[in-house]
Amino acid sequence: MSKFNQFTTLDKELVDALASIGFVELSPIQEKTIPLLLKHKDGVFKAPTGSGKTLAYLVPIIQSIKGLNDTKAVVIVPTKVLANQAGEVLKNIRQVCPNFTYSVIKDGNDLVKSNKTSSIIIATPNLFLKSMHEMNLREVEYLIFDEGDMLIFGGFEEQLNQIMSLPLKATKALFTASVDEHLNTLVRHYMGTATSIDLTEGSVTASEVTHTFVDIRHLSKAEALCLFLDVVKPYKAIAFVSNKKDLADVEEYLLSKKIKHSYIHGDLPKREQKKALKDFKDDRTTLLLASDIAARGLDVSEVSDVISLDLPKDLAYYYHRAGRTGRFGNSGHSYIFYTANEPGKARELMKKSKITFKYATLRTDELKADRDLNVAPKKQKINNVYLEKEIKRAIAKNRSKKVKPCYKKKVKWAIDDVKRRHKEQIIKTNVRKKQKENENK
Known part of the structure; x- marks a missing residue:
């Protein structure tokens, strides 16, 4: 693997500063991207989540800064959370390399004078457009769009058109983890004939991440999560829930079980x-x-497991969930809860994805390997004497010497009815046994 010190065009002070905070080796996307951006080439860069895209554009930007009087780069991100994330990376670098300033615009009504002359501006599309009249943009050299697919599909089309139409003589770069063909068409609309680098190999997530469907059977999402934590004992995990009500229910259940955790959603105060x-x-x-x-x-760092308690409405978000683990070459695990009785979205994800999935069932004491969802279970021979007699009796009752309409269907219905009643009887017997055991305790 190449290292930052192999770039002769990077200042030694910057290379040493990066090394002092642990950035020595280049990830593949950094190795491909940094030389192009240093030469001020427009580009579209695709790489799996956790591959180091943020540093891939920040290093060339910092290298270009030679004074503190002008804004050299504008980084557009789809959410304030991502703006803060990029800001945290810059904060760490600036502690060892103070030759630049930066501002994360969090509120259009709360701009400070430093924003006018910050070397690097990070903002969402709306906040940037709202506050750009306060900035000095004449010397901007880089215009970066991070999480480009989310910007394009996230309702920012009008804002992106406005930003692209600004009279900036800046190098433009778009970074994304998505590989959708429709996205490629829209990217060409915004980025024209810019150089394209694709390191995704058809996958949004890193190859070091394993993906496992987990049948939670009769358990609720909250119960399944607690049992999973007890059985698997993940080192550090993120559990995702797409529905607000379900998210609140799981949070309440975790609190009732006194399971220590952090909790985040869009309606929480910043x-x-x-x-x-x-x-x-x-x-x-x-x-x-x-x-x-x-x-x-x-x-x-060090997220070992991602647990999707359900699948998001937009299945593309699953890959971004899974991308929170297996970052920067580390291994990771992504688990998807589902029930075998309702495998709808799980099957949809399997059909659309190029990922190889594993399958397991969550039991009280283990996560047991299971069969592929697409493989039908083998029919087991009935070895219950009483049930066999009842089925034969049902067939005989519906048998006729004359050919009658729907004869085969009626026989099948009769057999299904016998099996259903037999199953109900077993469940009732088990419930009565459980009740007696509880009474005797």
């Missing part, structure tokens, strides 16, 4: 969101319960 993420990053908690607000761009 201060509480930052505290929850900080507690999780600093290992004060090892479980983060989250809505899909945390699925994009969130960079937390």
